[in-house]
Amino acid sequence: MTRLSILKQVFAMFWLLTAGSALAAASLVVELSSEASRPANNDLVQATVSAEATGATPGELSKQINLSISEALKTAKTYPGIRVKTGGTSTYPVYAKNGKIESWRMRSDISLESNDTAALSELLGKLQTSLGVSSLNMLPSPETRRKAEDEAILDAIALFKARAKLLGDAMGKNFSITHLTVSTGGRFTPPIMRAARAMSAEATPMPLESGESLVTVSVSGKIEIE
Numbered sequence: 001m002t003r004l005s006i007l008k009q010v011f012a013m014f015w016l017l018t019a020g021s022a023l024a025a026a027s028l029v030v031e032l033s034s035e036a037s038r039p040a041n042n043d044l045v046q047a048t049v050s051a052e053a054t055g056a057t058p059g060e061l062s063k064q065i066n067l068s069i070s071e072a073l074k075t076a077k078t079y080p081g082i083r084v085k086t087g088g089t090s091t092y093p094v095y096a097k098n099g100k101i102e103s104w105r106m107r108s109d110i111s112l113e114s115n116d117t118a119a120l121s122e123l124l125g126k127l128q129t130s131l132g133v134s135s136l137n138m139l140p141s142p143e144t145r146r147k148a149e150d151e152a153i154l155d156a157i158a159l160f161k162a163r164a165k166l167l168g169d170a171m172g173k174n175f176s177i178t179h180l181t182v183s184t185g186g187r188f189t190p191p192i193m194r195a196a197r198a199m200s201a202e203a204t205p206m207p208l209e210s211g212e213s214l215v216t217v218s219v220s221g222k223i224e225i226e
Contacts, residue, residue: 027226028171029178032163034219036155039212040140040148044113045120048087049131052107058091061106065089069108072127079123082114109134115141117208124206138210145215149184152217156182164223173225180221 051068055061069086076084087109096102110131114120117138124133140148160180168175 027224030164030167030223030225032160032167032221032223034156034159034163035216036152036159036219037214037216038148038152038155040144040215042138042140042210042213043115043117043144044139044141045115045117045208045210046135046137046139047112047120047124047133048109048135049112049124049127050107050109050134051131052105054094054103054105056103058104058106061091061104065106065108068130069110072110072131075126076110076112076123079114079116079119081116081119082112082123085111085113087111117210118205121205121208125204128206133206136208138208140213140215148215149217152215153182153184153219156217156219160219160221167223168225171225175223175225178222178224180219183218183220 049072051065051072053061053064053068055064073084073086076082089106089108091104091106093101094103094105112120112123127133139145157180161177164175164177
């Protein structure tokens with residue numbers, strides 16, 4: 001064996017040892033994710049009440065609808081804890097079978113919002129004697145939702161760290177978090193609302209049960225195990 005051949009073999013062995021040590025020392029990057037949810041009280045009520053009517057002319061309808069909306073606004077303004085806003089108004093023709101206009105229909109909305117469930121329930125009961133409730137939603141207020149999100153973030157991060165430690169312990173190595181993303185725009189599970197009631201002849205409070213919604217936060221990131 002020549003001296004050159006010996007040197008080549010020694011160099012090859014040295015390279016294999018060095019490469020093996022480098023591979024052994026190389027860190028492992030793992031992607032992880034976790035999710036946590038917290039309940040949030042539905043302390044905000046949003047409702048829409050509507051005045052609808054059919055008449056021979058748009059002018060006739062507008063007088064009738066405007067009077068109903070005006071009276072409803074007067075009633076609503078007696079509740080200082082309820083935010084009131086007039087909504088959209090639409091007028092459209094009703095056609096007969098021969099294609100001609102036989103009447104007109106008009107609708108006008110009022111939006112209501114409050115953190116006082118009892119007061120809004122009472123107001124809706126009064127308004128239902130002349131208006132219909134076209135929509136009703138109960139959800140957490142921004143402050144309540146934010147508090148639930150903050151608690152869910154802590155839970156999700158704790159779970160993320162626990163999973164990272166589980167992997168590190170299983171491999172007998174240490175870990176470090178190299179990247180972390182927190183998403184608060186994930187699932188939001190409100191309660192299932194029943195259909196809104198139509199007009200009622202008697203002014204009785206509208207039954208409302210606030211309940212809770214589920215606020216979910218997700219955390220994703222990367223850990224380095226070495």
